[in-house]
Amino acid sequence: MSADNNYGFATKLVHAGEAPDPLTGAIAPVLVRTKTFSQPVFGVESKWQYSRGKNPTRSILELKLEALAGGGQATVFGSGDAATTMFLLTLKPGDRLVCCKELYGGTIRLFEQLFKDFGIHADYVDVQDLAAVKAVQTDRTVAIWTESPTNPKLGIIDLHKVGEVAKATGLRFIADLTFAPPVTTDPFAYGAETVIYSLSKYFAGHNDVIGGAVVTKNKELYDRLVWLQWSVGAVLSPDECYRVIQELKTLGMRWERVSASAQIVAEHLQKHPQITKVYYPGLDDHPGRDIAIKQMKNGFGAALSFDLRSADLHLIRQFVNSLQTSQLVVFGESLASPETILAHPATMSHRSLTTEQRNDLGIHDNFFRLSVGFEEPNDLIKVLDEALAIFNTNNVAVETNAATVAN
Secondary structure, eight states: OOSSOOOOHHHHHHHTTOOOOTTTOOSSOOOOOOSBOOOOSTTOOOSOSBTTTOOHHHHHHHHHHHHHHTSSEEEEESSHHHHHHHHHTTSOTTOEEEEOSOOOHHHHHHHHHTGGGGTOEEEEOOTTOHHHHHHHOOTTEEEEEEESSOTTTOOOOOHHHHHHHHHHHTOEEEEEOTTSOTTTOOTTTTOOSEEEEETTTTTTOSSOOOOEEEEESOHHHHHHHHHHHHHHOOOOOHHHHHHHHHHHTTHHHHHHHHHHHHHHHHHHHHTOTTEEEEEOTTSTTOTTHHHHHHHOOSOOOSEEEEEESOOOHHHHHHHHHHHHHHTSEEESSOOOSSSEEEEOGGGTTTTTSOHHHHHHHTOOTTEEEEEOOSSOHHHHHHHHHHHHHHHHHTTOOSSOOTTOOOO
16 A cells, blocks of 8 residues: 555554565565575665665565655664764754653763764753744754653653744754654644654554654655665664564554553552652643644553652662562563563663753652553552552651652
């Protein structure tokens, strides 16, 4: 099925980019593991030459992503960070990006510890504020870069406002929507030029793939990214492309399931005396809830975050150990999988930031991100309550600890 069709999103998840194999009639996509392809005619360049450049299985995935994004052209790479890196490699020394203040730690690491050395700089401001963007804009500022929801505190950026700011300033609009796949947010509805996704999260969704994608409506950028696929070779393997193609077919069902469960867990934790703050767009007190309702369909995803009342590292370690002992919660990085995963951003995704940077973002030792999986939410609530009881038995004070800072 071609990308330019009027079928519903669930239909596209199953059929976009795919058709039964004309040779065998196979319904599952053909997995082409070859490194190189026979060239039929001397002096005539074939479509398929070498899998670093193009591969039939990867092309199916890219066509499917284009259909799901509602347009644009897709290139896929070996990880979400690789996709970000390939985009940054299209910039020139001296170029600047205006970025939202809260970003995935790996993105900040690329900006501050790699590309700054090559003369590419990031300015961090409220990208929804035209005056704030203009205050840092120079003649070398090329784009606005934002996430929504943000990682790890689930902040909501008004993409419509960002689109207006980009238009008013003449800047390109780049959005990392890893936390808002196209099942929930139309990536190009707000004026974005380019969208970046980690395929490792919701797209694949089974803890078995690392991959990333760039989908863009900028033809010049797309051509350059295709050239980088061929030249740099940080491409997604055919086997992993195959997995994403197959796993994407259940994205809609998975999204609705984890969104419903995360809402239940977030509402429970919000009332717990040993938690001072829960960050989840579905909660009534979330400052971005109204915008999230406009931008996100079918729920708000698996990820929520929270501040523990206690900042005692000994007790926090016991809390984590209790959840690990339950065997229902994995302590590790990543999100959006069948298994519920507890992450500690201060020592995981955002560990490369300085203590001052983490404090500015409210990422303290007592801050955690929880990705709710497919388990029964009441089972998760039970083991969370058991782990949180550690603080009760140790007479943790009920006053808000000074280390826990709200947004």
